[in-house]
Amino acid sequence: MMLKGKRILLVIGGGIAAYKVLDLIRRLKERGADVRAIMTAGGQHFVTPLSVGALTGNKVHTDLFDLADEQDIGHIALSRDCDLIVVAPATANLIARMAHGQADELATASLLAAAAPIIVCPAMNPRMWSHPATQRNVAQIKADGATIIGPAAGKMAERGEEGVGRLPEPLEIVGKIEDFLRLRSGTGPLAGRHVLVTSGPTLEPIDPVRYIANRSSGKQGHAIAAAAARAGARVTLVSGPVRLADPEGVTTVHVETALEMLAAVEAALPADIAIMAAAVADWRVRSAAAAKIKKDGSGAVPPLALTENPDILSTVGHGSQRPKILVGFAAETNDVIDNGSVKLKAKAADFIVANDVSPEHGVMGGERNMVHVISRDGVDHWPQMDKTEVAERLIALFASRLNA
Ligand code: C5P
Secondary structure, rough: OOOOOEEEEEEEOOOOHHHHHHHHHHHHHHHOOOEEEEOOOHHHHHHHHHHHHHHHOOOOOOOOOOOOHHHHOOHHHHHHHHOEEEEEEEEEEHHHHOOOOOOOHHHHHHHHHHOOEEEEEEEEOOHHHHHHHHHHHHHHHHHHOEEEEEOOEEEEOOOOOOEEEEEHHHHHHHHHHHHHHHHHHOOOOOOOOOEEEOOEEEEEEEEOOOEEEEOOOHHHHHHHHHHHOOOEEEEEEEEEEEEOOOOOEEEEEEEHHHHHHHHHHHOOOOOOOEEOOOOOEEEOOOOOOOOOOOOOOOOOOOOOOEEEEEEHHHHHHHOOOOOOOEEEEEEEEEOOOHHHHHHHOOOOEEEEEEEEEHHHHOOOOEEEEOOEEEEEEEEEEOOEEHHHHHHHHHHHHHHHHHHH
């Protein structure tokens, strides 16, 4: 739906992954997009303008100083007369030239003159991708407004090489393009709504170098924030320290301790939906030492007096700015449903998403989750699925409840 009638300018760079672009064109056209293509000289070594033209049904542009083109549409008009520009495969060289604003041939000149948003799909050898120069250039084009899709991990065309650098599969690129367009269109079941999500662990300092933490990876919470953004919501994600990138299209606030998380949550209210997926530490050290605690040689251990952290979910649930839909998580190792039901009441939540985090299930830090959705209406047992799918389904459920 999102691609119907959209005018897409595809810039095809010179990488072996250019062969996948033929399929990408087909998939975009199937969904109703009008595709025009520019090919770099390198790109034409890997696929021919003839195949690209046959699939797009439009003339393929290759030359900055093509007289016929200049009279017809002109190289500036090419990147002006479109809704979206997709660069695929974006080689290290093409990204470097974009980062420096070069305009010495048709592809770079069009990108520099572009008015439409630009999506860049890098594909290159993993060493080239991880090189600081490439990473600098990618950061630069991002800062200039480009959106990056990929690269994916896997086997490379070069024999025996493996790593991050592959062009994502065409259908995955199409999905990401649709998400991008949906985010910008202000449509979706949560358009105009504010969704607040907490994610990750909290760290509670013992002294300046030591802390108490837990094994939460933040994967489920971050996936929920991303799904809410894809559903059209304005999303605030309050995240403890995690090894995950900030989700696309989401305002992420980084915190460390439970007290900081509570302050950030209260500052982000009001919200239509709040989903507290963070694993907040129940206790903090009563008075963290100002200097590193030392062994004194006597064998005596320092007393670690703890005090209870505020319960963020419960504070919001009983507060004056309670969102219309309030959701808690319950990470349990036993009596999952019973404990979840008790929390639903105690914390004044509308839903508790309960999961069994016993180590044998590999939920904490893993890619998959098996949840039980507890509400006043009863318990729904969902099958095991990827955390991204759990996130999609939860957001669909909360959106339909909100819009009911
Ligand atoms: O009581 P328990 O920690 O199992 O409850 C889990 C739910 O409560 C989660 O949604 C978690 O984010 C929230 N919580 C909180 N503040 C705390 C402890 C838990 O918001 N101090």
